[in-house]
Amino acid sequence: MKKLICGLMAGIMALSLMACGQSSASAQTEGSTAEDKTQVETADKETEKAEEVQEGSSGEPIELTMYFPVSVGGGPDALIDALCKQYHEENPNVTVKPVYAGSYADTRTKVQAAIKAGNTPDMAIMFSIDLYSLLAMDAIADMDSFCTTDEDKEWLNGFYEGFMMNSRNGDVTYGIPWQRSTIVLYYNKEAFKEAGLDPEKAPATWDELKEYAAKLTKKDGNQVTQYGIEIPSDGYAYWMLQTFCTQQSGFNLMNDTGTEVYYNDARTAKGLSFWKSLAQEGSMPEGIVAWATTPSDFIEGKTAMMYHTTGNLTNVKNNATFDFGVAMLPADETPGSPTGGGNFYIFKGVSEERQKAAFEFIKWMTDDERVAQWSIDTGYVATRPSAYETERMKAYAEEFPYCLVARDQLEYGYAELSTYNQAEVQKAIDDAISYVMTDQAEVQAALDTAQETATNILKDYQ
Amino acid sequence: MYIRQTAAIPAYDNRRKRIHVEWGTLLIYVVMLSLLMICMIPLIWVIRTAFIPKELALDLTAVAAPVLDNFKRVMAAAPFDKYYGNTIFIVLGVLLVQFVLITLAGYAFARIDFYGSKALFVLFLSQMMIAPEVLILPNYSMIAKWGLTDTRIGIMLPFFASAMGTMIVRQTIKTIPYELEEAAKADGANLFQILWKIYVPLLKPAYISFGMISASFQWNNFLWPLVMTDSVEKRPLSLGLAMFAMSYETGAQWSDVSAATVLVCAPLLLLFFVFQRQFMESFMHSGIK
Numbered sequence: 141m142k143k144l145i146c147g148l149m150a151g152i153m154a155l156s157l158m159a160c161g162q163s164s165a166s167a168q169t170e171g172s173t174a175e176d177k178t179q180v181e182t183a184d185k186e187t188e189k190a191e192e193v194q195e196g197s198s199g200e201p202i203e204l205t206m207y208f209p210v211s212v213g214g215g216p217d218a219l220i221d222a223l224c225k226q227y228h229e230e231n232p233n234v235t236v237k238p239v240y241a242g243s244y245a246d247t248r249t250k251v252q253a254a255i256k257a258g259n260t261p262d263m264a265i266m267f268s269i270d271l272y273s274l275l276a277m278d279a280i281a282d283m284d285s286f287c288t289t290d291e292d293k294e295w296l297n298g299f300y301e302g303f304m305m306n307s308r309n310g311d312v313t314y315g316i317p318w319q320r321s322t323i324v325l326y327y328n329k330e331a332f333k334e335a336g337l338d339p340e341k342a343p344a345t346w347d348e349l350k351e352y353a354a355k356l357t358k359k360d361g362n363q364v365t366q367y368g369i370e371i372p373s374d375g376y377a378y379w380m381l382q383t384f385c386t387q388q389s390g391f392n393l394m395n396d397t398g399t400e401v402y403y404n405d406a407r408t409a410k411g412l413s414f415w416k417s418l419a420q421e422g423s424m425p426e427g428i429v430a431w432a433t434t435p436s437d438f439i440e441g442k443t444a445m446m447y448h449t450t451g452n453l454t455n456v457k458n459n460a461t462f463d464f465g466v467a468m469l470p471a472d473e474t475p476g477s478p479t480g481g482g483n484f485y486i487f488k489g490v491s492e493e494r495q496k497a498a499f500e501f502i503k504w505m506t507d508d509e510r511v512a513q514w515s516i517d518t519g520y521v522a523t524r525p526s527a528y529e530t531e532r533m534k535a536y537a538e539e540f541p542y543c544l545v546a547r548d549q550l551e552y553g554y555a556e557l558s559t560y561n562q563a564e565v566q567k568a569i570d571d572a573i574s575y576v577m578t579d580q581a582e583v584q585a586a587l588d589t590a591q592e593t594a595t596n597i598l599k600d601y602q
Numbered sequence: 603m604y605i606r607q608t609a610a611i612p613a614y615d616n617r618r619k620r621i622h623v624e625w626g627t628l629l630i631y632v633v634m635l636s637l638l639m640i641c642m643i644p645l646i647w648v649i650r651t652a653f654i655p656k657e658l659a660l661d662l663t664a665v666a667a668p669v670l671d672n673f674k675r676v677m678a679a680a681p682f683d684k685y686y687g688n689t690i691f692i693v694l695g696v697l698l699v700q701f702v703l704i705t706l707a708g709y710a711f712a713r714i715d716f717y718g719s720k721a722l723f724v725l726f727l728s729q730m731m732i733a734p735e736v737l738i739l740p741n742y743s744m745i746a747k748w749g750l751t752d753t754r755i756g757i758m759l760p761f762f763a764s765a766m767g768t769m770i771v772r773q774t775i776k777t778i779p780y781e782l783e784e785a786a787k788a789d790g791a792n793l794f795q796i797l798w799k800i801y802v803p804l805l806k807p808a809y810i811s812f813g814m815i816s817a818s819f820q821w822n823n824f825l826w827p828l829v830m831t832d833s834v835e836k837r838p839l840s841l842g843l844a845m846f847a848m849s850y851e852t853g854a855q856w857s858d859v860s861a862a863t864v865l866v867c868a869p870l871l872l873l874f875f876v877f878q879r880q881f882m883e884s885f886m887h888s889g890i891k
Contacts, residue, residue, distance in 0.1 A: 239832045252831045257746035
């Protein structure tokens with residue numbers, strides 16, 4: 141038996157050594173072949189270009205590949221397909237092939253694998269907070285360099301500042317906002333009436349929120365039948381904490397180059413303590429509130445208010461059997477909310493001609509009319525103020541005024557937590573929040589630990 | 603399952619003759635039944651939610667005549683016929699090649715005495731300890747070099763040589779008396795005939811138990827086919843399901859997710875019910891040694 145175990149261990153060691161040796165060797169060859177390949181490709185493209193010039197303005201047909209994730213229900217994949225087809229009809233020379241790539245995390249994996257293997261896509265829609273991991277891979281091209289004309293520059297300046305904060309590193313723009321969201325307050329008007337509150341007046345400050353939530357909590361003996369509020373604390377916990385931080389005169393959890401976080405700042409602690417106090421007073425469920433079931437709880441009347449993404453507006457609108465309202469988040473010193481969602485990126489490692497074609501496509505996609513239609517169809521926030529001036533958006537707002545709440549709040553929109561080594565840095569604060577919510581740690585102690593962990597991870601980038 | 607049944611029959615006879623309840627047996631059955639119920643709850647819930655009208659999905663006590671609306675919506679949202687075709691092609695293709703390879707490799711490790719055979723076997727087995735996700739990047743690079751990305755053969759390729767299958771076959775062959783092979787040799791059978799006529803029939807339980815494991819793994823495999831394929835025509839069922847299960851931002855749409863889940867797992871469940879007995883037996887034959 142001992143012999144067998146020894147043998148097994150030796151075998152594993154030998155194998156892992158072999159694997160290490162092999163992978164570095166193969167990485168080298170891969171690197172060189174990938175380079176060769178791109179060189180060959182660019183050479184090909186150059187000859188094509190030369191031919192094109194000879195042939196005149198007819199132009200070579202281009203097929204662009206775009207990876208995209210789906211993270212809301214309601215079939216946005218079909219909409220993307222349709223938009224790509226329409227673009228091809230208007231520009232017969234360019235075919236855009238949309239490739240569904242799973243969730244945001246899966247899309248990141250697929251893009252990384254494709255780039256490593258020299259099979260780089262031309263563009264992708266990816267999480268806006270993937271910016272720094274893409275920069276660390278040196279994978280994405282900056283958008284400013286494509287904006288050569290005044291018209292282009294005007295277009296680039298036409299997006300909401302709140303969305304652009306997650307699309308830039310310092311002053312350089314790398315992402316173009318597309319499927320973006322923000323957090324809003326949903327409230328049940330009937331529950332408001334029952335509790336003697338004005339259904340047209342949502343809580344506007346932290347104090348009011350606390351007061352309303354307490355009034356809206358209904359008990360049957362010791363059993364709570366309706367909570368005042370639910371603020372999800374799993375998965376996107378850091379995002380929810382950011383609401384309480386940015387409401388303190390725009391304080392955010394990180395700097396705008398992704399190299400520093402402020403987890404144990406007094407303002408972070410104040411925000412987290414306020415969040416926790418809602419549960420301590422019994423107006424929010426104890427422990428972790430799940431992201432995925434919060435909308436169901438709201439629709440079923442188990443909670444009278446909730447913090448959730450604007451991406452849920454269509455879902456709630458279609459399924460709630462009661463009259464509901466949507467409002468900007470209650471403010472502390474100022475209103476505030478982080479933004480979220482996905483951006484367009486253009487990749488390095490493909491020819492300039494293809495990059496330019498991809499840029500033209502992105503410009504076409506983010507045209508006012510299409511941005512407005514995309515917002516109406518999916519519930520994402522229109523990324524350009526001018527999209528709200530279009531006829532179709534005006535008509536929709538008349539029918540459903542709550543779609544404008546997100547727009548009004550964007551004046552106070554801030555960047556979503558985004559740093560180098562995103563996953564680990566984000567996990568540090570998520571863990572701290574879950575320890576506090578489950579009473580395993582005090583607010584300041586949990587935040588100190590999170591800060592220490594994050595600082596260690598980010599040391600290499602400072 | 604098999605053993606329990608034979609044990610239960612005399613107890614039942616006793617009861618009838620003496621009209622007295624054996625409390626021990628009864629207790630065991632109560633425990634077994636309640637455990638069964640606990641295991642069945644998610645399955646029952648998924649099936650119920652798939653067939654109930656969308657408005658009632660979240661009301662646990664609601665009763666309604668089963669409807670197919672959820673299925674219609676899901677079927678319209680993705681080309682499930684194509685996904686089924688691809689998944690079945692991939693599962694069967696992988697199984698076929700695996701059976702050939704694990705039979706030959708298992709035989710070699712069990713019966714052929716060559717230098718370093720034990721060490722090689724241990725080395726071969728250690729691939730079971732590497733999580734498949736770790737291998738996505740190197741595998742993808744290799745397959746991209748061969749120009750096989752976005753093909754079904756590319757999805758199947760990394761799974762052809764199975765350490766687990768080879769081990770199961772080797773262990774089963776070791777339990778088959780060597781005399782059978784000697785007798786066949788004495789009758790003039792060559793190696794291929796020995797394998798085909800002696801071992802393959804006796805390995806049937808091993809094939810079935812490994813086949814179930816391998817088929818369910820391929821059926822559910824998600825990340826690898828996602829990374830490998832770009833076009834809808836080449837994609838398997840698991841990716842079709844993901845369209846519905848991944849609405850992270852809005853929270854789950856339970857009716858759609860349940861209907862899609864039933865669509866995806868029904869064939870596998872049926873397969874398991876059909877082969878259930880062989881599956882259990884084969885585990886008793888080959889697994890527990």
